[in-house]
Amino acid sequence: xxxxxxxxxxxxxxxxxxxxxxxxxxxxxxxxxxxxxxxxxxxxxxxxxxxxxxxxxxxxxxxxxxxxxxxxxxxxxxxxxxxxxxxxxxxxxxxxxxxxxxxxxxxxxxxxxxxxxxxxxxxxxxxxxxxxxxxxxxxxxxxxxxxxxxxxxxxxxxxxxxxxxxxxxxxxxxxxxxxxxxxxxxxxxxxxxxxxxxxxxxxxxxxxxxxxxxxxxxxxxxxxxxxxxxxxxxxxxxxxxxxxxxxxxxxxxxxxxxxxxxxxxxxxxxxxxxxxxxxxxxxxxxxxxxxxxxxxxxxxxxxxxxxxxxxxxxxxxxxxxxxxxxxxxxxxxxxxxxxxxxxxxxxxxxxxxxxxxxxxxxxxxxxxxxxxxxxxxxxxxxxxxxxxxxxxxxxxxxxxxxxxxxxxxxxxxxxxxxxxxxxxxxxxxxxxxxxxxxxxxxxxxxxxxxxxxxxxxxxxxxxxxxxxxxxxxxxxxxxxxxxxxxxxxxxxxxxxxxxxxxxxxxxxxxxxxxxxxxxxxxxxxxxxxxxxxxxxxxxxxxxxxxxxxxxxxxxxxxxxxxxxxxxxxxxxxxxxxxxxxxxxxxxxxxxxxxxxxxxxxxxxxxxxxxxxxxxxxxxxxxxxxxxxxxxxxxxxxxxxxxxxxxxxxxxxxxxxxxxxxxxxxxxxxxx
Amino acid sequence: xxxxxxxxxxxxxxxxxxxxxxxxxxxxxxxxxxxxxxxxxxxxxxxxxxxxxxxxxxxxxxxxxxxxxxxxxxxxxxxxxxxxxxxxxxxxxxxxxxxxxxxxxxxxxxxxxxxxxxxxxxxxxxxxxxxxxxxxxxxxxxxxxxxxxxxxxxxxxxxxxxxxxxxxxxxxxxxxxxxxxxxxxxxxxxxxxxxxxxxxxxxxxxxxxxxxxxxxxxxxx
Numbered sequence: 001x002x003x004x005x006x007x008x009x010x011x012x013x014x015x016x017x018x019x020x021x022x023x024x025x026x027x028x029x030x031x032x033x034x035x036x037x038x039x040x041x042x043x044x045x046x047x048x049x050x051x052x053x054x055x056x057x058x059x060x061x062x063x064x065x066x067x068x069x070x071x072x073x074x075x076x077x078x079x080x081x082x083x084x085x086x087x088x089x090x091x092x093x094x095x096x097x098x099x100x101x102x103x104x105x106x107x108x109x110x111x112x113x114x115x116x117x118x119x120x121x122x123x124x125x126x127x128x129x130x131x132x133x134x135x136x137x138x139x140x141x142x143x144x145x146x147x148x149x150x151x152x153x154x155x156x157x158x159x160x161x162x163x164x165x166x167x168x169x170x171x172x173x174x175x176x177x178x179x180x181x182x183x184x185x186x187x188x189x190x191x192x193x194x195x196x197x198x199x200x201x202x203x204x205x206x207x208x209x210x211x212x213x214x215x216x217x218x219x220x221x222x223x224x225x226x227x228x229x230x231x232x233x234x235x236x237x238x239x240x241x242x243x244x245x246x247x248x249x250x251x252x253x254x255x256x257x258x259x260x261x262x263x264x265x266x267x268x269x270x271x272x273x274x275x276x277x278x279x280x281x282x283x284x285x286x287x288x289x290x291x292x293x294x295x296x297x298x299x300x301x302x303x304x305x306x307x308x309x310x311x312x313x314x315x316x317x318x319x320x321x322x323x324x325x326x327x328x329x330x331x332x333x334x335x336x337x338x339x340x341x342x343x344x345x346x347x348x349x350x351x352x353x354x355x356x357x358x359x360x361x362x363x364x365x366x367x368x369x370x371x372x373x374x375x376x377x378x379x380x381x382x383x384x385x386x387x388x389x390x391x392x393x394x395x396x397x398x399x400x401x402x403x404x405x406x407x408x409x410x411x412x413x414x415x416x417x418x419x420x421x422x423x424x425x426x427x428x429x430x431x432x433x434x435x436x437x438x439x440x441x442x443x444x445x446x447x448x449x450x451x452x453x454x455x456x457x458x459x460x461x462x463x464x465x466x467x468x469x470x471x472x473x474x475x476x477x478x479x480x481x482x483x484x485x486x487x488x489x490x491x492x493x494x495x496x497x498x499x500x501x502x503x504x505x506x507x508x509x510x511x512x513x514x515x516x517x518x519x520x521x522x523x524x525x526x527x528x529x530x531x532x533x534x535x536x537x538x539x540x541x542x543x544x545x546x547x548x549x550x551x552x553x554x555x556x557x558x559x560x561x562x563x564x565x566x567x568x569x570x571x572x573x574x575x576x577x578x579x580x581x582x583x584x585x586x587x588x589x590x591x592x593x594x595x596x597x598x599x600x601x602x603x604x605x606x607x608x609x610x611x612x613x614x615x616x617x618x619x620x621x622x623x624x625x626x627x628x629x630x631x632x633x634x635x636x637x638x639x640x641x642x643x644x645x646x647x648x649x650x651x652x653x654x655x656x657x658x659x660x661x662x663x664x665x666x667x668x669x670x671x
Numbered sequence: 672x673x674x675x676x677x678x679x680x681x682x683x684x685x686x687x688x689x690x691x692x693x694x695x696x697x698x699x700x701x702x703x704x705x706x707x708x709x710x711x712x713x714x715x716x717x718x719x720x721x722x723x724x725x726x727x728x729x730x731x732x733x734x735x736x737x738x739x740x741x742x743x744x745x746x747x748x749x750x751x752x753x754x755x756x757x758x759x760x761x762x763x764x765x766x767x768x769x770x771x772x773x774x775x776x777x778x779x780x781x782x783x784x785x786x787x788x789x790x791x792x793x794x795x796x797x798x799x800x801x802x803x804x805x806x807x808x809x810x811x812x813x814x815x816x817x818x819x820x821x822x823x824x825x826x827x828x829x830x831x832x833x834x835x836x837x838x839x840x841x842x843x844x845x846x847x848x849x850x851x852x853x854x855x856x857x858x859x860x861x862x863x864x865x866x867x868x869x870x871x872x873x874x875x876x877x878x879x880x881x882x883x884x885x886x887x888x889x890x891x892x
Binding site: 256261271300400413504 | 863
């Protein structure tokens with residue numbers, strides 16, 4: 001993981017021009033970023049924060065420009081994590097210009113952020129995005145007048161289709177080269193401005209270095225807004241007490257004049273100014289069409305929304321399994337027909353026929369095949385579906401409807417999608433928990449994702465339980481796992497310190513997605529998955545190969561015996577496969593048959609020869625519950641840190657052993 | 672019973688029960704212990720003392736209820752607390768984010784006649800700095816109480832009077848979204864089973880969880 005500070009400093013040092021991208025969530029900021037940049041995006045974190053900043057370099061007319069993508073935020077305060085990261089990265093980087101992407105259909109709310117950035121003294125260029133949506137809704141926006149009123153360049157854009165983005169970059173470059181001209185600051189009410197000016201003057205007279213080289217006015221405003229970081233800065237000054245008293249004095253005057261705290265007054269005036277400017281630049285030529293709006297409302301109205309949600313979820317699962325399965329079959333067949341024979345020949349030629357060659361083949365042949373058959377088909381399909389749901393805006397309706405259920409687990413509606421995604425593969429699902437704002441929610445959601453049977457574990461349930469025991473017990477495994485998952489979520493919500501933040505989420509009606517933007521986003525995410533998971537799967541396969549081919553695997557039989565035979569009531573050989581399946585979960589069954597044949601002879605290719613139906617059930621249950629696989633552990637460690645990854649893994653092992661032991665005894669009682 | 676006859680530690684406990692009932696009902700022993708930073712055994716001891724004085728009863732299911740006498744005392748405590756907040760903000764010019772906590776500490780030890788003197792000094796203010804009404808010396812509430820936003824049904828609208836949870840973070844987050852006092856909020860949808868509210872503010876729409884909506888007090892229009 002890259003530390004943000006060092007990475008940002010290097011990024012800034014190496015590039016002649018730097019641009020930061022800011023904007024509210026869901027205004028098309030990532031479309032601008034994806035269009036501006038190609039490959040080679042670097043992600044940076046601040047220690048202990050889950051929200052990320054992305055850094056990239058782009059060439060525009062022979063000029064190298066650094067682009068920094070900030071998390072989408074409604075404001076630049078220091079209370080919530082996304083705002084803190086956005087502001088800190090912006091202040092640390094000190095970009096030449098901040099490109100603010102605003103939603104033309106919601107101008108009054110969106111202008112709050114650029115006003116705040118101007119207050120902080122940044123040079124701002126506005127991308128007036130979604131002008132096509134605004135046009136369809138009957139809104140015309142005078143961008144030239146908007147530019148005059150704000151005193152900054154404004155470029156209309158349709159980022160999802162790349163329209164206006166060349167002009168946007170040109171405007172940003174012009175602004176970056178504009179020299180020492182300071183941006184015109186927005187003006188608030190007279191008494192507020194007077195209070196700011198007085199405080200700024202006394203700050204300037206102090207003669208102390210201001211944080212991040214901000215202007216006296218910016219620091220004065222932050223102090224009046226009782227910003228935590230600005231107040232902390234003042235407290236540490238030798239004369240901090242006096243400065244804080246001055247600030248409280250000025251804030252008190254504003255509060256007395258308006259009968260509300262200065263921080264709220266300033267927010268109100270900033271909203272007022274944004275609304276005033278928006279009203280001056282927009283004209284409505286016709287009322288917005290109500291058909292789209294009515295359709296959108298159907299997705300949130302409970303009576304129609306829940307059936308629709310059920311349909312979408314069923315559709316999601318069905319697509320995931322059918323398309324994923326078809327792709328998997330295709331890729332497996334292709335690999336076995338075209339690549340595998342050649343690969344085998346080469347490896348055997350180089351290393352002979354011995355254990356070494358076979359171990360290597362476990363890694364490069366079976367390992368790559370596993371990535372092709374499990375990773376790519378399901379993950380790629382899932383990411384594509386996710387892009388569609390996200391870009392149309394349906395994801396918001398999902399979050400809205402599932403919120404009450406998620407609430408019981410200490411989560412809110414936005415966690416529903418990663419949980420569903422877990423049924424395909426846990427790795428992207430855990431990455432998907434980034435939509436959640438706090439570490440607490442991410443830990444809760446990631447743990448629940450780990451308990452979600454992925455396609456690999458489903459393969460074992462289907463291949464062992466459904467085939468040898470029956471459909472009823474196979475479904476029972478899902479029910480048991482669901483019940484345990486719900487219980488675990490409920491329990492963790494009570495045990496973990498803190499409380500989940502309430503849901504406050506902007507909702508927007510459907511948008512017309514762009515296929516290109518969706519494919520791009522899908523590819524971007526998929527690349528991230530491949531980078532994390534593939535090496536782990538290949539190395540895991542190789543290690544498994546070495547352990548198996550050298551016969552080392554049998555050495556674990558004796559130490560495992562008390563747990564496997566005594567507690568779970570399974571044959572020792574089954575315990576071995578449970579232990580090594582952590583390297584490749586879907587291999588548990590295959591490995592079991594292979595080892596059984598080695599131990600009991602050729603007749604053991606039928607599970608029922610050496611395990612009874614109850615044992616098969618227990619076996620699949622334990623296999624489903626404990627650690628998904630080492631790729632999941634790797635991604636957990638990357639996203640949440642090693643300590644939490646090991647804790648979650650340990651928890652799933654304990655849960656699996658407990659459930660397996662109890663199941664074994666209940667089955668014995670019933671028999 | 673008068674507040675002066677109750678020791679400060681019990682007043683603090685009583686105040687916390689009243690707040691829990693207002694802000695996050697039902698008030699339970701565990702929630703109370705968490706709020707006061709006590710372990711459950713210590714919280715239980717204080718609750719028993721309150722019960723012994725006829726100020727509290729525990730309903731089946733563990734919900735804590737103040738008796739009528741305790742409600743009267745609680746209102747006096749609210750008055751002290753909000754006057755103190757006014758005093759700390761207006762006179763001592765303490766940062767706004769700190770006054771709530773400081774006032775919490777001082778409330779149990781402030782005598783009622785001192786509170787009355789404080790009110791005279793401040794010119795009998797009607798509301799605390801967060802916009803919540805200050806009860807009069809006779810324990811009556813004159814300012815508009817307001818309806819929590821989550822009591823409204825789909826199709827209804829209200830004007831925000833104030834944000835009840837005296838928590839600067841939430842207040843600022845809502846302020847950044849334009850959910851400020853005097854703003855009109857229309858309810859478009861209320862999700863069933865305790866789900867969120869879909870509200871419209873100006874041209875923007877937000878989903879607000881029930882717990883958040885319960886803190887937003889509005890006047891119905």
